Amino acid sequence: MVSASAWATPSTRTELIENLVSGVDRYNPSNVGILEDYLYHQIRSEEYDCLANLAILKLYQFNPDLYNPDVVINILIKALTSLPFPDFNLCISLLDERSASTNPDEPDPLPLLLPVLISLHNLLQQCRFPAFWTLYRSEKAESLRDNYTVECVGFEDSVREVVIRGVKAAFKSIRMERLGNYLNLSDEDLNGYVAKLGWSIEASTGVVSIPPNPDNQIESTVVQEQIELPLTFA
Structure with a gap:
């Protein structure tokens, strides 16, 4: 990014x-x-x-x-x-705002x-x-x-980088078939692309594991606020 x-x-x-x-x-x-x-x-x-x-x-x-x-x-x-x-x-x-050119020589x-x-x-x-x-x-x-x-x-690889940013933010794991549809890749091209990313593939299930990142991890956050109120005397 x-x-x-x-x-x-x-x-x-x-x-x-x-x-x-x-x-x-x-x-x-x-x-x-x-x-x-x-x-x-x-x-x-x-x-x-x-x-x-x-x-x-x-x-x-x-x-x-x-x-x-x-x-x-x-x-x-x-x-x-x-x-x-x-x-x-x-x-x-x-x-x-432009309309289509009416000049046939230079449309x-x-x-x-x-x-x-x-x-x-x-x-x-x-x-x-x-x-x-x-x-x-x-x-x-x-x-x-x-x-x-x-x-x-x-150009197409740049589009795929946009796709990968979206996948990394939304998934912890994803099936190869689905990822291939997202990337418009299949077979050896898809396997090579996943390997280049350094992601692991479970051969028996065809599931790709996506490394943890701040966007795809759910972590509870405790917010504490300390408010000091002025003392008032009757």
């Missing part, structure tokens, strides 16, 4: 990007190209910098002529797997893909993991897969 400080200032952020995100040049439209290049670096390297990506969306708000739908979609894809942080909703709040893919991305986010947030994979593999998301997530290195 990423800490709040690492979220705000990731260790992979360069000094140049730090100056653009935190300095007076944050709203300088001439810097949008640098931030967009940084986004595509994140796409290729599995790095992530929410504040830098939000700076791009803010520049698009102030300068509509800079708007690039492919950049917006890639920002939303990266934000999709940041749960439980509210990155996706923060990005959505900075988007202007805007965002109006068609945005409902799919929002649905995928909602399913992940609600821990409806099998439904997420069903929608993601469906014809509705075909354009998203073929044109965008295929270029985002480690």
